[in-house]
Amino acid sequence: MARKIGSRYTANQILGRGSAGTVWLGEGPEGPVAIKLLREDLASDQELVGRFVQERTALLGLEHPNVVSVRDLVVDGNDLALVMDLVRGTDLRTRLDRxxxxxxxxxxxxxxxxxxxxxxxxxxxxxxxxxxxxxxxLDMQGPLGPGGSHPALLTDFGVAKLIDSPRRTRATKIIGTPDYLAPEIVEGLPPRAAVDIYALATVLYELLAGFTPFGGGHPGAVLRRHVTETVAPLPGIPDELWQLLVQCLAKAPASRLRASELGTRLRELLPLVTGMPPLDVDEPDAEPAEDEAPAAEEAAPQGERVRRRGAVPLVPGAKPADSNRDTHTSMRVPAPDELAGGARGTARVPRPAGAPRPGSARHRAVARRRRVALGAAAVVLAAAAGVGAWLATSEDDAGATPQDTNNTAPATP
Structure with missing residues (x-):
């Protein structure tokens, strides 16, 4: 059902829903637009509305071919909306899901x-x-680029900052999406440009591997990995590309590249990856609780995968989420002693494609078959050794004299 947004826009059809609000296909004085209508509880926050108006000039002035431009910001009664260019295509998550x-x-x-x-x-x-x-x-109407890629545009500028207002979140809270949070945010430091580089490097890792480098399990476990663990290598990519990823995933913000440097370096590396097929690796499991993993595997119906619980949560009393990619998840800033615990040196290591998951029923079955095979081989070898010894003894007996056989001296006459 169509609804008016301010005096200039009409929202006609819902395109998608997120944790911050709903995106509509709309119509404005200059044609079709996308309208992001923020949640009513956000629109009723007068402090947020004030911040929204303050951000208007910066957001309206942000123009770039790879940015979804904000055309207008609407504050009208209970409506708080961003009016943006309409991109004819899909989002990268949908492409990854496919x-x-x-x-x-x-x-x-x-x-x-x-x-x-x-x-x-x-x-x-x-x-x-x-x-x-x-x-x-991904702009499906734009010209195809390297590898058949469609032009990519970044959207939702300003939404995280608007929602993360002092009144809504205290200094002890984190706002963000766990898989992509830079370590300095987890440690409670203010977000600067380097947090976007870390998140974008995480996206690149995910596009290559099919999973994020520190994701999996409870959000608390994900936060700890960002701070304490090093990224696990991806087999099969050029070393130059890997070193670039490692640099942009550095724990220290100053060690990361700037956005302009990252874009230039990536385009310089394109010839090295031209024609390469997708990587052939499987996602590692989140770490199971030591006392419950075997029992959970045994209790599960045959062929059914057990949903793993991640490492011990950093936020006491929090319940595991169905998805650790939820936008703007609110989390407590972990204390230093919490972040210091549970480090394992490296993050979850990707498995070769087709390899059984460690601890799984298939993994244990393979181990049992290997033990049975080794046991059978040992029996065969032992039997072969026994037969060989018997044959050697028989041959000695056949060629020996009576004296030799009895091992006694002949009797004297």
């Missing part, structure tokens, strides 16, 4: 586009703070 992972050439080209958009935003003093596949749109 393909699981992308060929390296397409992945590098898409991330280079987003890096260029971030460079323009950072130059204008705008930090996105929520870079992830859901906020990357």
């Amino acid at each position: 393909d699981r992972r992308l060929a390296p050439e397409a992945a590098v080209a898409i991330v280079a586009d987003i890096a260029d958009g971030l460079a323009a935003a950072h130059a204008a003093g705008v930090v996105h703070r929520d870079v992830k596949p859901e906020n990357v749109l």
Whole structure:
């Protein structure tokens, strides 16, 4: 059902829903637009509305081919809305849900586009703070790029900052999407441009591997990994691309590249990945609780995968979420002693495609078959050794004299 948004726009059809609000296909004085209508509880927050108006100039002035432009900000009664350019296409999360992972050439080209958009935003003093596949749109009407990739545009600028107002979140809270949060945010430091680089490098890792480097399990476990663990290597990609990923996933913000540098470097690496097929690796499991994993596996129906619980949560009393990619999840800032616990040196290591998951019923069955095979081989070897010894003894007996056989001296006459 159509509804009016302010005096200039009409929202006609819902395109999607998120934790911050609903995106509508709308109509304005200059034609079709996308309208992000924020939740009513956000619109009723007068402090947030004031911040919304303050951000208007910066957001309206952000123009770049790889940024979804904000055309207008509407404050009208209970309506708080961003009016944006309409992109004819899909988001990167939908593409990942369909393909699981992308060929390296397409992945590098898409991330280079987003890096260029971030460079323009950072130059204008705008930090996105929520870079992830859901906020990357692929323009299906644009020209195809390297690896058959469509032009990529970053959307939802300003939403994370608007929602993360002092009144809504105290200094002891974190606002963000756990899989993509930079370590300095987890440690309670203010977000600067480097947090977007970390998040974008996480997206590149996910496009290549099909999973994020520190994700899996309870959000508390994910936060700890960001701070304490190193990224696990991805087999099969050029070393130059891997070193770039490692640099942009550095724990220290100053060690990461700037957005403009990242975009340039990625395009320089495109010839190295041209024609490469998607990587052939499987996602590692989240770590199970030591006292419950075997029992859970045994109790599960045959062939049914057990849903793993991650490491011990950092937030006491919190319940495991169905998805650790929910936008703007509110989490307590972990204390230093909590972040210091549970480190294992490296993050979850990708498994070769087709390999059984450690601890799974299939993994134990393979181990049992291997033990049985080794046992059978040992029996065969032992039997063979016994037969060989018997044959050797028989041959000795056949060629020996009576004296030799009895091992006694002949009797004297």
